[in-house]
Amino acid sequence: MSTQVIPKPSLSHRSSRWFSRNLIRIYAALAFIYLFIPVAYTFAFSFNDSGKSNLVWQGFTLDNWKNPCGAPQVCQSVANSLQIGFISTLVATVLGTMIAFAISRHDFKGRRTTNLLIFLPMATPEVVLGASLLAMFLNLRVNPGFWTIVIAHVMFCISFVVVTVKARVASLDPRLEQVAMDLYANERDTFRYVTLPLVMPGIAGAALLAFSLSFDDFIITNFNSGIESTFPKFVYVSAARGIPAQANVIGSAMFFIALIIVIVGQVVSRQRKK
Amino acid sequence: MANSKVLQDTGDLVLNRISKRYGDFCAVDDLTLTIPDGSFFALLGPSGCGKTTTLRMIAGLEEPSAGTISIGDTDITTQKPYRRNVNTVFQNYALFPHLSIFENIAFGLRRRGIKDVKSEVEKALDLVELAHLAERKPGQLSGGQQQRIAVARAIVNRPEVLLLDEPLGALDLKLRRQMQIELKRIQMEVGITFIHVTHDQEEAMTMADTIAVMNQGKIEQMGSATELYEAPKTAFVANFLGQCNLIKVRVQSRSGGKVVVSAKGHTFEIPESRVSSSNDSLLLGVRPEKLRLDGSGVNSIKECLVTDRSFVGTSTQYLVRTPWDLELVVFEQNDEGLHDLRLGDKVSLEWDSEHTFGLDGAQDVNAGADLDDDE
Numbered sequence: 001m002s003t004q005v006i007p008k009p010s011l012s013h014r015s016s017r018w019f020s021r022n023l024i025r026i027y028a029a030l031a032f033i034y035l036f037i038p039v040a041y042t043f044a045f046s047f048n049d050s051g052k053s054n055l056v057w058q059g060f061t062l063d064n065w066k067n068p069c070g071a072p073q074v075c076q077s078v079a080n081s082l083q084i085g086f087i088s089t090l091v092a093t094v095l096g097t098m099i100a101f102a103i104s105r106h107d108f109k110g111r112r113t114t115n116l117l118i119f120l121p122m123a124t125p126e127v128v129l130g131a132s133l134l135a136m137f138l139n140l141r142v143n144p145g146f147w148t149i150v151i152a153h154v155m156f157c158i159s160f161v162v163v164t165v166k167a168r169v170a171s172l173d174p175r176l177e178q179v180a181m182d183l184y185a186n187e188r189d190t191f192r193y194v195t196l197p198l199v200m201p202g203i204a205g206a207a208l209l210a211f212s213l214s215f216d217d218f219i220i221t222n223f224n225s226g227i228e229s230t231f232p233k234f235v236y237v238s239a240a241r242g243i244p245a246q247a248n249v250i251g252s253a254m255f256f257i258a259l260i261i262v263i264v265g266q267v268v269s270r271q272r273k274k
Numbered sequence: 275m276a277n278s279k280v281l282q283d284t285g286d287l288v289l290n291r292i293s294k295r296y297g298d299f300c301a302v303d304d305l306t307l308t309i310p311d312g313s314f315f316a317l318l319g320p321s322g323c324g325k326t327t328t329l330r331m332i333a334g335l336e337e338p339s340a341g342t343i344s345i346g347d348t349d350i351t352t353q354k355p356y357r358r359n360v361n362t363v364f365q366n367y368a369l370f371p372h373l374s375i376f377e378n379i380a381f382g383l384r385r386r387g388i389k390d391v392k393s394e395v396e397k398a399l400d401l402v403e404l405a406h407l408a409e410r411k412p413g414q415l416s417g418g419q420q421q422r423i424a425v426a427r428a429i430v431n432r433p434e435v436l437l438l439d440e441p442l443g444a445l446d447l448k449l450r451r452q453m454q455i456e457l458k459r460i461q462m463e464v465g466i467t468f469i470h471v472t473h474d475q476e477e478a479m480t481m482a483d484t485i486a487v488m489n490q491g492k493i494e495q496m497g498s499a500t501e502l503y504e505a506p507k508t509a510f511v512a513n514f515l516g517q518c519n520l521i522k523v524r525v526q527s528r529s530g531g532k533v534v535v536s537a538k539g540h541t542f543e544i545p546e547s548r549v550s551s552s553n554d555s556l557l558l559g560v561r562p563e564k565l566r567l568d569g570s571g572v573n574s575i576k577e578c579l580v581t582d583r584s585f586v587g588t589s590t591q592y593l594v595r596t597p598w599d600l601e602l603v604v605f606e607q608n609d610e611g612l613h614d615l616r617l618g619d620k621v622s623l624e625w626d627s628e629h630t631f632g633l634d635g636a637q638d639v640n641a642g643a644d645l646d647d648d649e
Contacts, residue, residue, distance in 0.1 A: 173368065175364055175368040176368055176370060178335050178355070178364075178368075179362070179364060179368045179370070180370075180381070181334075181335070181354070181355040181356050182333055182334075182355050182356070182360075182361055182362045182428075183356075183361065183381045183382035183385060183427070183428075184280055184356045184382050184385040184386050184431070185356055185381070185385045186354070186356050189385055193381070194370060197372045198371070198372055272411075
């Protein structure tokens with residue numbers, strides 16, 4: 001073998017090597033920036049001393065955070081959204097969980113069809129669902145308002161609950177229920193002490209999902225709300241005149257509350273594992 | 275107290291003509307069995323032989339298609355599992371992942387509304403020597419520890435019958451040996467009936483007083499480990515428990531307590547008491563360690579060829595081919611009398627007639643061979 005002269009890597013060569021080694025990090029950073037720019041923007045403009053319109057930065061203030069209900073109607077709409085969210089979540093979670101158990105545990109006639117029908121609302125465009133529901137309510141001479149929104153939300157949340165809970169039930173080791181029966185637990189006790197606690201994380205996840213879907217929904221709500229206002233509807237309506245900075249405050253607050261819930265959940269589950 | 279109605283019968287466990295069919299498939303076929311109170315009983319068989327289905331019917335997790343199951347004088351055939359005074363140690367343990375070890379063991383006691391849960395659980399934890407793990411979760415325990423907790427969780431209820439479904443299958447060899455001794459000790463301490471389902475013949479022989487060998491939904495033979503090993507009644511049992519040489523022979527005469535048989539010009543003797551068939555065509559069985567590598571007595575085959583040899587520590591295993599091309603297995607202890615044969619060496623095999631047994635010749639010579647490692 002002849003003597004080889006190893007050339008010193010040139011500067012451009014070294015920098016391209018650095019680049020290729022860190023490509024995945026650069027890519028991840030860019031993706032996160034893309035995802036969080038709207039959140040950061042919303043958060044920043046919640047401190048805008050905006051006056052009428054919150055489109056241009058006019059100076060820093062804490063007033064919006066000190067008085068989040070300062071803009072007319074904003075807190076009323078949030079309260080409505082929360083109420084609708086809680087009620088729809090409760091109803092959809094209870095019904096959806098029961099459906100999920102029925103579909104995954106019992107072999108009845110029409111099980112496959114039921115499975116398919118449960119998926120349909122998720123696949124149907126929301127505009128169509130909203131418009132059809134409104135047509136139905138009007139035909140039944142029901143005035144759109146708080147309860148029609150609840151009914152609509154329960155309807156589209158159920159599918160998501162069923163899918164989430166069903167996945168959890170499917171991953172449940174059926175032997176654990178047999179062990180419980182073997183250890184003197186009758187059907188009711190087996191469900192209470194073994195099945196339900198083991199499926200609970202799935203149910204809780206489904207409830208959180210249902211709540212966020214309900215709280216967030218605009219299209220179906222807009223069709224079926226009549227004069228009732230929800231937070232998304234409030235933001236949409238005020239967009240024509242300029243969204244008050246208080247909406248940014250509430251949006252940011254929701255984001256941070258959700259973030260805290262997730263972090264607390266992670267910490268708790270990590271401590272439980274220890 | 276939600277479930278105060280657990281049946282409290284004692285006595286022998288009797289399976290009377292039970293069958294279990296799934297469509298056309300018959301998992302358990304007209305099985306009749308009496309398991310004496312307080313015994314350590316093993317159901318041994320290859321996977322798919324119906325042993326686990328039998329166990330699940332005793333536990334109440336499956337209902338028999340026909341037949342009855344009773345403990346003492348009480349028929350429990352259709353009783354719910356939680357009404358039976360029977361507990362199960364499941365395969366792969368199946369501990370409740372959301373409950374602590376303490377609560378896992380306390381589960382049965384709490385459901386029956388027993389008062390002194392704490393001291394009972396502590397006693398059970400002491401029995402399996404894991405008292406220090408009470409507050410852990412199952413996921414934090416090793417396989418061997420989980421296995422012992424599964425035993426404690428069942429035994430704390432002092433059932434009339436304890437069922438063990440392949441309880442050691444997931445453990446490594448060394449731990450398995452240790453647990454075999456442990457289970458045997460626990461059974462002697464608590465004195466309840468253990469029914470142990472396994473496909474591992476060595477495990478069954480080590481632990482059980484009585485073994486029932488199952489094959490295709492039926493019991494092939496039942497007896498002590500020695501009986502099954504020394505005097506098997508079928509080719510399946512002979513092959514499934516340890517290794518066995520089976521030679522096709524024809525009966526020449528039966529007289530004076532001896533059955534004289536022949537194969538390819540060689541004549542052998544079998545004690546008549548050890549022949550389980552009146553057929554003229556027999557299988558002569560002799561275990562590999564009973565064969566000697568020299569000699570020329572009554573029961574001998576000359577001019578055999580050594581075709582394989584492997585050293586396995588305590589013994590050397592030879593494959594020896596007879597003049598009519600039948601391969602026989604021979605184990606030779608590694609002590610003074612060692613022959614140290616090489617491949618291609620000529621030997622003559624010999625054995626004592628009291629070490630042989632005669633089986634019905636209509637059976638498949640290979641029935642039950644190489645079945646025990648397929649799980």
